[in-house]
Amino acid sequence: MEWDVLLNDKRRRESAVTRSKSTDIRSAFENDYQRIVMSASFRRLQDKTQIFPLEKSDFVRTRLTHSIEVSTIAKSMGNMVSHKIIEDGLDPSFKSEHAEKIADILSCTGLLHDMGNPPFGHFGEESIREWFKENLDVLEYDGKKLTAILTEQMKQDFYHFEGNAQVLRVVSKLHYLFDEYGLNLTHATLNGVIKYPVSSLEINKKQIRSKKLGYFYADEAIF
Template structure:
């Protein structure tokens, strides 16, 4: 892979190249990408989607929106640090093509801003709830109407693939979705493969999948433009990552490791004295003991250590990226950047505590229970109405169900996959609150 191709400014629908040296410096194409994400309805809905702690009324616990913004800030710093070194190593990128340090920051920041845009309500349990509806629930009845890959898309419903769908899916008046630059879309896709075969190797690219069958044509066009290297000799689609996807992943890993831990401390789910020791172990080389000693509140102490920890990991990940950059361009780096960190033991300790004290806490378990009930209920109702419509057996209730959906949710008379994906895509865009309200409304619990 080569950087000048990986940094493509092209967008879906373009008939000519967009050259970096011809860009308006006051409104660069990569910065336009960021703006389009911020103003999208799908991004705004993240303000009412669970990060870890459900429906918290405290002002310091993260939603998907605040998490995404923080990941974006970390990603921007990572992108700029790496961009500076890439331009030093490959000066022609600046001298001939006109690329600047901030271009790398903008690409990585935008991809990071959108990294959770495809996640359903109720956190990762929402993905599991949708998948299990088709794998072992009432949705299993559609298996014979779908290809193996189509059915797998539904059985392992993946927020990353759904995010690519949201960003690129055309609808009336919006050809090419948000029409982001190909460089940004490439950095967004952490798992550039189809849903099958599942985890064929231990390479990080195969951990999950990043594209539904419904977006295969867009995916092929993207990989060709960016020059991503194929990782398979079969007809299955699997590619090496865009190099900047490693930075997006690192920014997310840094934030959920450190900031989820911070939330757990602030909520009292993790004892302060016990927890701060782990953070101090991560920042021993940079902590100002005098400054730390005068901090009086838990929040101030945690905030100080969190900032140091994030800065420490940003600097290290930038160094790790450049150390492994030749392997990354060859598509041969098999692990995430943090897996090579000298602080891996400390990071692992922090994650293990978060798993036991936060992710398995009663509040989170109760959220997951509610999410399963709500999403299964919505899927039951919508898929039954779709099936009746396709069999020309629609009831009056089915007709009302369809009228309750937004106009942009479309269905086809003879395409089960398209229709089931339309249902799942619609549900995935709902906020936690709106998913609950829709379930209650369709169940006759409330009349609005």
């Protein structure tokens, strides 16, 4: 396993300030974590309900609360797995610095994992899919039918809208806090939220590998 390649801390747009000349002692992944926490995209999760309890004595749990919990658990699990690898000597190339990076990356991906999900979770996803199936062929842009402009894969992206895949698009393209690169997160953090090895054209729900897969065509131009 080439850990230095997998745990790549490069960004799509590198900073103009070199770390050797900077007083910033944070690692690239710690920087990712703070970028996410301070972003408007992350704060908006407070308006998305995760659980709406019926008990009067309980309180509504939001996606923001849920994501913080997932981030904490993910980091702990990463630490446990890393400890196991080092303690049992499962991979001599795996070092303590790799363990630290894995924990930080998992902490970031835990914060990000629900950022692209619409309100009402899977019901919201299904509503978006149904709306586009019913309305995409009547939408127009610049006097032309939208279906005549979009490629087949673009159409399928709408018909198979996937909230988890939308995370990549939000942080890499739609979030303009810094520039056109979105949050400009490290390659390793971005790879951590890519869970879909097939496009919307290849989705086959009868196959396990395609049950929850798909990525937005627009993201292809990101890398």
